[in-house]
Each structure stands twice: as C-alpha cells, then as structure tokens.
Amino acid sequence: MVKPFTSLTGTVAPLDVDNVDTDAIIPKQFLKRTERTGYGQFLFYDWRFEDGEERQDFVLNEPRYKGSSILLGRKNFGCGSSREHAPWTLADYGFQVIIAPSFADIFYNNCFKNGMLPIVLSEDQINQLFQLVTTKSGYEVTVDLENQTVTDSHEFQAHFEVTPYRKRLLLKGLDEIGSTLEHQSKIDSFEDRHRIYYKLEHGSI
Amino acid sequence: MGKTLYDKIYDKHVVYSGEDQPSILYIDLHLIHEVTSPQAFEGLRLNNRHVRRPDLTVATMDHSIPTTDRSIPFRDDVAKKQVRTLEENCHDFGIRLFDLTSEHQGIVHVIAPELGITQPGQTIVCGDSHTSTHGAFGALAFGIGTSEVEHVLATQTLKQDKAKTLAINIEGELPKGTSAKDLILSLIGKLGHDFATGYVIEYRGEVIRHLTMEERMTVCNMSIEMGARAGLIQPDDVTFNYIKNKKYAPKDELWDDALIEWRSLYTDDDAVFDKTVDFDVSVVVPQVTWGTNPGQVAGITDVVPSIDSLPFDQRKAGEKSLQYMGVSSNTPFEEVKLDKVFIGSCTNSRIEDLRKAAKIVSGYKVADSVTALVVPGSQRVKRQAEEEGIDQIFIKAGFDWRESGCSMCLGMNEDIVLEGERCASTSNRNFEGRQGKGARTHLVSPEMAAAAAITGHFVDVRNWVTREREEVRSW
CATH class of the missing domain: 3.30.499.10 (Aconitase, domain 3)
Incomplete structure (x- = not known):
C-alpha cells in the first residue's frame, strides 16, 4: 500500500551536486539489514559523518537546513544501483519531495512506491530555486500534487509533469499489487497461451 | 511501419493494456538475491499473499557473502542473517535456490546465462540494476526496486510504460589490444553518464555481430551506466550456439520450436527508433x-x-x-x-x-x-x-x-x-x-x-x- 501524498509545505535543503548516486545516498554497509525502516540515520553517511561526528562542511548538517522536507538536487539524481533503500532512507530522514532537473529511471520509479514525489523542473527553474534557498533563510515552498505546482509565498511558481497513473497512485495511496490481482483471470489466460522454454526442478538444492 | 526488437518483445508480453494505467507486462524470469528481496517477502507475508510462479523465480546469494574459504563460518552476523532469511524465504515459498553449497552458485547475472535460463525474447527482472546484462541474448531485462520485486513475486507481472528506443550503430573495427570493456567505456565517455535515461538501447552493427556472448554481456551490462532502462542485442547464431546444450536450455523438439521463435526477434528494416547514434570504434584505445x-x-x-x-x-x-x-x-x-x-x-x-x-x-x-x-x-x-x-x-x-x-x-x-x-x-x-x-x-x-x-x-x-x-x- 502506497502512503498517500497530496500536498506539502516545507523548508528546502539544497544539494548542489550532479549525478548523486544511490551508493552516496545509502552506502552498501547498511544494506545488509532486512528491514524497510530505520535508514534515515545513515543518509549520505560518508558525506555527513567523519569518525562518527557530523561534518560541518556538509550542507545537510547546517542548522538552517535541519528539519527540511524538500530536497533540491541537480541532474541525474539517484543514478546507479536499483536499491530501494535509497528512497526509504530519504523518506525516513524526512524528505518527502525531491526536486531536480532529471532523475535516474529506477530511482524515480521507486520514489512513487513509497509515498515520495520526485519533481522534474527545468534547469533555469532549478537555478532560481538554488538562488532563493541559499539567500533566504528558512526558505519554504508548497508542493501541490493535485494542481501539479511548486510555489513559494513570493515570486516562484512552477508547473510540473507527472503521469495520471502515478498521480493517482500518490493521491489515493493505491495498493498496486491488489489492483493488478484484479486482472488475475487475464494473467491466467495469458499463461495458457504463452510459452516458456526452460523448466527448473522444484525447491532448493 | 515495422517494429523494433524492443517493440516485439514488449508487445508479446502485454497481459492487459488499459487507458488508466501502464500496461501489465508478463515476466518470464525473476532473479532474486539476498539484499533486495527480504522486505519483499515480508510484504507478501503481511498481506497473506503467495508467490504466483515459484517455478519462474530463481534465487542465489552473491552480494554480501564472503569470497574466502567456504568452510569458514560467516564473521558478519548481519550478512549471515540476510543469507539465512533468503534461505528461509526460498524454502517457505518453494523457490529454487543456488546457495553457497551449490555447484551453480555465483553472481546472479553470470549464473542465469550459463545455466541456459536466460533466453532470447524473454522479459527478465531482478532487484539489481545490472540486470541489463541479459539483454545480450535479445531479452528485455532490467533492474527493479524491492516494491516491484514484491509485485512480481505476487503477480508474475509488472506495470510498465513503454520506453523510448535508442539505436547505437557500432561500426568500424575494434583495434587489436582493445576489448568490449573499452568499447562500452569509450561509448559512455562520448555520450555521457545519463545520455540514455528513459530509453531502451539496441546495440547494432558489424562490430556487435562479431562479439562473443561474453563480450556482448559486458557491453549490455553497462547500459545502465548511461542511464538506459535496458540494452538489447539481436539474437543470432552466436547466441543460439551459446545456449544450446546448457543445463536448462530447451532440448529436442522444444529446441526447434524455440529456435523458430527466436529467429523472429529482430528489428524490422522499416522500424523507426526515437533516437539513433553512430559510433566508430576504429580509434578506441584501452x-x-x-x-x-x-x-x-x-x-x-x-x-x-x-x-x-x-x-x-x-x-x-x-x-x-x-x-x-x-x-x-x-x-x-x-x-x-x-x-x-x-x-x-x-x-x-x-x-x-x-x-x-x-x-x-x-x-x-x-x-x-x-x-x-x-x-x-x-x-x-x-x-x-x-x-x-x-x-x-x-x-x-x-x-x-x-x-x-x-x-x-x-x-x-x-x-x-x-x-x-x-x-x-x-x-x-x-x-x-x-x-x-x-x-x-x-x-x-x-x-x-x-x-x-x-x-x-x-x-x-x-x-x-x-x-x-x-x-x-x-x-
């Protein structure tokens, strides 16, 4: 069941780095856990911490960005490994929205499964947001999924695209597996006519 | 208008196509491993769901295991628990597991081809981005997240919008002393780390036809490093000869049937790609x-x-x-x-x-x-x-x-x-x-x-x- 998302007003944290990969978001040593929760403490671990202490030169450690719920990023955000631990980690830390000029395919898709909204805006709009967030303390935006807009209380206003299906998925908090299982008879009849050319012995060896 | 190889494989696997959602695509082979599957099985249990086709699901352990002497017990308790969890899940849901004692154990993208399970025209998914490797066989293969692993376990399908198509024509002659790895690295260097985001690549041209299956796997493996959803190569006699006589490859009459189907897997001459790139490998150096x-x-x-x-x-x-x-x-x-x-x-x-x-x-x-x-x-x-x-x-x-x-x-x-x-x-x-x-x-x-x-x-x-x-x- 996807957690519903309708709108959000929150402070923005800027991460001015291209190609942020999922290895950076959640390093591999934390992927051995078998849970879905509790990853927020490990977010950007190698960038955030040095010998267990917070690094003062990392942007998310600046007091003014603590408690932000919207992350502003650069192009190709979430590239690399398919690990869904990446959106789990960002969400657990507190980010529900990520705004960037482009996202890697698997990461973008994974966000929607976890009640998170990745928003693509143009390079110009992103530059403008970076300008605003770094010059105005406590800079907030409102993200409205129904109307597909990102606005602040003054000058910034942007429209974003999202497919109708993904929009519905988040607004309603759909159970995707349940909705596919409604088509079970179609899967049955597909299997009757579809050929598979390998056959495994059953069970483990 | 003709169809691309991608169109043909995609169309053949559409179970349901509605206006209100992405098409439901059937999955022929689901590969799983210890790192991205435990939360998916947990989801099944919480919702009282079962694995629809354990016979189309293959498991191995590869990511977090030691590579030292197998007779030495695990020193990492967290990794050990993850491996045990996979064993339990495979046992409980009746899934074939090639575990650490198996003569077939290995990296998931190495063992599926060598067992003959990876075949042309299939849809293949795995909770691992390098699933693109299997595209070397003319299979539509891509990485998915854990929520989708759960979806495939429960339904043997995925909801998938159609990707755009990118033809990369590789021409010239790969110089002596250079390899398939140099080919793909120099291609990524030329096009960029995110050039193919949203696309399925088909690698085409004389150079590709002359590569061995293992070289083709190296090329398709790194498709994801250009951001592509998948990389494909048209199957040919090199492909068929590789698969023939593998452990789980079709035999006798079934082989003949398979071959007829596999030989229809090519991009039609009049098919149109969304984007085309030409790449001359003659000047590639290590x-x-x-x-x-x-x-x-x-x-x-x-x-x-x-x-x-x-x-x-x-x-x-x-x-x-x-x-x-x-x-x-x-x-x-x-x-x-x-x-x-x-x-x-x-x-x-x-x-x-x-x-x-x-x-x-x-x-x-x-x-x-x-x-x-x-x-x-x-x-x-x-x-x-x-x-x-x-x-x-x-x-x-x-x-x-x-x-x-x-x-x-x-x-x-x-x-x-x-x-x-x-x-x-x-x-x-x-x-x-x-x-x-x-x-x-x-x-x-x-x-x-x-x-x-x-x-x-x-x-x-x-x-x-x-x-x-x-x-x-x-x-």
Missing part, C-alpha cells in the same frame, strides 16, 4: 576512468584531464571528482600508481575475461606494492579456470584466488578498498565510496587490470610482452 562516474573516462595514452579541458557544464563535477580521486591534472595515466587490483564482477568475471587476464599475467609477478585478487563470477567459471590451469597462473603471480561473488565491486563483504587506496577494477562503477569509504576506483578491462597488477601502475596493454608461464619473474 580506457581508464579518472573520475567518480563511468562517463569520466579517457584513453591510456591520454593524461588526467585539466578542468579547463572539460566541457563547461562538466567542470564543477569534474573538479569534485578529481579532488576525491587525488590525481593531478595532466598526469599521464602510466604514472598513476595502484594499491589494489580487482578482477571480477558481473561485468568481467567470466571465463573469457579470466583467460585474457591470465595471458597477460603468465610468467610475471604482482608488484610488491599491489594487493591483487581474482574473483570468478561463478563456481562454474572457477572450476573451468582450475581445469585449464588458469588459477595457477594467477596464484603463482601472487593474486588471491577466491570463491565466487560480487566481492570488491561493491564491497558489501570484507573485500574492500581502504580509505585513500587506489584500485584498478574490472567492475562497472567508480562512484565515491563504492568499493569502500574513501576508495579510489579506476575502471578498466581485465587485460588492463592484469597488466597494472604486475607493474604497479597503469600501462598500455597493447605494448605488453607476453611470456610463457614457466619463467615467472617480476616486471
């Missing part, structure tokens, strides 16, 4: 990455780039990469010294890769300053190498000869590169911290990695003097 994504790559004959020499929009990222990598601009690559060498991963750990590396290593010793290891992609690859005596070439030279697994490609087990150390690696990602916190990774071909292990720094493998294995000496 490649070395210098930065922290696979698109930051250059030829061995080049120098580490200066910020000014990079395109304007890449300078900021380039500067950050160079700083992390601890290399100075304008340093010739041949002067870059190494601490570790890793030969392995789903990109380059198959028998042909090991043979090529062994040919370079034969008769030489690993440099004193270098720790080098070879991690075969599967138990089968390991056995075959041992039958051919390749293991002895590596061992005599001073390489560690390991059990199969993902190992130092992502360093989830004990095989890591230490902070500040520099590694020549045959894997697929040179991201910050990928091989260990503060580790500096340079991606290269197996031949280049082998030569670097001997000399202690990068060298142009085209000038390498091969020796007979009897006269082992230092460089």
Whole structure:
C-alpha cells in the first residue's frame, strides 16, 4: 500500500551536486539489514559523518537546513544501483519531495512506491530555486500534487509533469499489487497461451 | 511501419493494456538475491499473499557473502542473517535456490546465462540494476526496486510504460589490444553518464555481430551506466550456439520450436527508433576512468584531464571528482600508481575475461606494492579456470584466488578498498565510496587490470610482452 501524498509545505535543503548516486545516498554497509525502516540515520553517511561526528562542511548538517522536507538536487539524481533503500532512507530522514532537473529511471520509479514525489523542473527553474534557498533563510515552498505546482509565498511558481497513473497512485495511496490481482483471470489466460522454454526442478538444492 | 526488437518483445508480453494505467507486462524470469528481496517477502507475508510462479523465480546469494574459504563460518552476523532469511524465504515459498553449497552458485547475472535460463525474447527482472546484462541474448531485462520485486513475486507481472528506443550503430573495427570493456567505456565517455535515461538501447552493427556472448554481456551490462532502462542485442547464431546444450536450455523438439521463435526477434528494416547514434570504434584505445562516474573516462595514452579541458557544464563535477580521486591534472595515466587490483564482477568475471587476464599475467609477478585478487563470477567459471590451469597462473603471480561473488565491486563483504587506496577494477562503477569509504576506483578491462597488477601502475596493454608461464619473474 502506497502512503498517500497530496500536498506539502516545507523548508528546502539544497544539494548542489550532479549525478548523486544511490551508493552516496545509502552506502552498501547498511544494506545488509532486512528491514524497510530505520535508514534515515545513515543518509549520505560518508558525506555527513567523519569518525562518527557530523561534518560541518556538509550542507545537510547546517542548522538552517535541519528539519527540511524538500530536497533540491541537480541532474541525474539517484543514478546507479536499483536499491530501494535509497528512497526509504530519504523518506525516513524526512524528505518527502525531491526536486531536480532529471532523475535516474529506477530511482524515480521507486520514489512513487513509497509515498515520495520526485519533481522534474527545468534547469533555469532549478537555478532560481538554488538562488532563493541559499539567500533566504528558512526558505519554504508548497508542493501541490493535485494542481501539479511548486510555489513559494513570493515570486516562484512552477508547473510540473507527472503521469495520471502515478498521480493517482500518490493521491489515493493505491495498493498496486491488489489492483493488478484484479486482472488475475487475464494473467491466467495469458499463461495458457504463452510459452516458456526452460523448466527448473522444484525447491532448493 | 515495422517494429523494433524492443517493440516485439514488449508487445508479446502485454497481459492487459488499459487507458488508466501502464500496461501489465508478463515476466518470464525473476532473479532474486539476498539484499533486495527480504522486505519483499515480508510484504507478501503481511498481506497473506503467495508467490504466483515459484517455478519462474530463481534465487542465489552473491552480494554480501564472503569470497574466502567456504568452510569458514560467516564473521558478519548481519550478512549471515540476510543469507539465512533468503534461505528461509526460498524454502517457505518453494523457490529454487543456488546457495553457497551449490555447484551453480555465483553472481546472479553470470549464473542465469550459463545455466541456459536466460533466453532470447524473454522479459527478465531482478532487484539489481545490472540486470541489463541479459539483454545480450535479445531479452528485455532490467533492474527493479524491492516494491516491484514484491509485485512480481505476487503477480508474475509488472506495470510498465513503454520506453523510448535508442539505436547505437557500432561500426568500424575494434583495434587489436582493445576489448568490449573499452568499447562500452569509450561509448559512455562520448555520450555521457545519463545520455540514455528513459530509453531502451539496441546495440547494432558489424562490430556487435562479431562479439562473443561474453563480450556482448559486458557491453549490455553497462547500459545502465548511461542511464538506459535496458540494452538489447539481436539474437543470432552466436547466441543460439551459446545456449544450446546448457543445463536448462530447451532440448529436442522444444529446441526447434524455440529456435523458430527466436529467429523472429529482430528489428524490422522499416522500424523507426526515437533516437539513433553512430559510433566508430576504429580509434578506441584501452580506457581508464579518472573520475567518480563511468562517463569520466579517457584513453591510456591520454593524461588526467585539466578542468579547463572539460566541457563547461562538466567542470564543477569534474573538479569534485578529481579532488576525491587525488590525481593531478595532466598526469599521464602510466604514472598513476595502484594499491589494489580487482578482477571480477558481473561485468568481467567470466571465463573469457579470466583467460585474457591470465595471458597477460603468465610468467610475471604482482608488484610488491599491489594487493591483487581474482574473483570468478561463478563456481562454474572457477572450476573451468582450475581445469585449464588458469588459477595457477594467477596464484603463482601472487593474486588471491577466491570463491565466487560480487566481492570488491561493491564491497558489501570484507573485500574492500581502504580509505585513500587506489584500485584498478574490472567492475562497472567508480562512484565515491563504492568499493569502500574513501576508495579510489579506476575502471578498466581485465587485460588492463592484469597488466597494472604486475607493474604497479597503469600501462598500455597493447605494448605488453607476453611470456610463457614457466619463467615467472617480476616486471
């Protein structure tokens, strides 16, 4: 069941780095856990911490960005490994929205499964947001999924695209597996006519 | 209008196509491993759901397992629990598992092809981005997240919008001394790390037709490093000969039926791609990455780039990469010294890769300053190498000869590169911290990695003097 998302007003944290990969978001040593929760403490671990202490030169450690719920990023955000631990980690830390000029395919898709909204805006709009967030303390935006807009209380206003299906998925908090299982008879009849050319012995060896 | 190979495979797997949602696509083969599956099984249990087709689901353990002696118990309790969880899940849901005691265990993208389970025209998914490897067989294969792993377990389908199509025509002749790895690295270097986001690539042209299956797998494996959803190669006699007589390949009449179907898997002459790129490989030289994504790559004959020499929009990222990598601009690559060498991963750990590396290593010793290891992609690859005596070439030279697994490609087990150390690696990602916190990774071909292990720094493998294995000496 996807957690519903309708709108959000929150402070923005800027991460001015291209190609942020999922290895950076959640390093591999934390992927051995078998849970879905509790990853927020490990977010950007190698960038955030040095010998267990917070690094003062990392942007998310600046007091003014603590408690932000919207992350502003650069192009190709979430590239690399398919690990869904990446959106789990960002969400657990507190980010529900990520705004960037482009996202890697698997990461973008994974966000929607976890009640998170990745928003693509143009390079110009992103530059403008970076300008605003770094010059105005406590800079907030409102993200409205129904109307597909990102606005602040003054000058910034942007429209974003999202497919109708993904929009519905988040607004309603759909159970995707349940909705596919409604088509079970179609899967049955597909299997009757579809050929598979390998056959495994059953069970483990 | 004709259809592309991608269109044909996609269309053949549509179970339901409604206006209100992406098409429901049938999945022919679902590969699972210990890292991205436990939460999916947990979801099934919480919702009282079962695995629809355990017979189309194949499991192995590869990512977090040790590659040292299998008789030594796990030292990492968290990894041990993850492996045990996979065992329990496979047992409870009736899924075939190639575990650590199996003669077929190995990296998931190495074992499925060698067992003959990976076949043309299939849809294949796995909770691993390098699932693109299987596209070498003309199968539509891509990585998915854990929520989708759960969806496939429960329904044997996925909701998938159609991707755009990208044709990459590879022409010319791959020069002597260069490899499939150099081909794909130089292509990513030319096009960029995110060039193919949203696309399914079809690699086409004379060069591709002349590659072996293992070389094609190396190329398709790294499609994801251009952002592509998948990479495809039209199946041909090279493909069919590879599959024939594999353990789970169709036999007798079923083989004949399969072959008829597989021969229809090609892009029609009048099909139109959304985008087309031509790439001439005649000028490709052995490649070395210098930065922290696979698109930051250059030829061995080049120098580490200066910020000014990079395109304007890449300078900021380039500067950050160079700083992390601890290399100075304008340093010739041949002067870059190494601490570790890793030969392995789903990109380059198959028998042909090991043979090529062994040919370079034969008769030489690993440099004193270098720790080098070879991690075969599967138990089968390991056995075959041992039958051919390749293991002895590596061992005599001073390489560690390991059990199969993902190992130092992502360093989830004990095989890591230490902070500040520099590694020549045959894997697929040179991201910050990928091989260990503060580790500096340079991606290269197996031949280049082998030569670097001997000399202690990068060298142009085209000038390498091969020796007979009897006269082992230092460089």
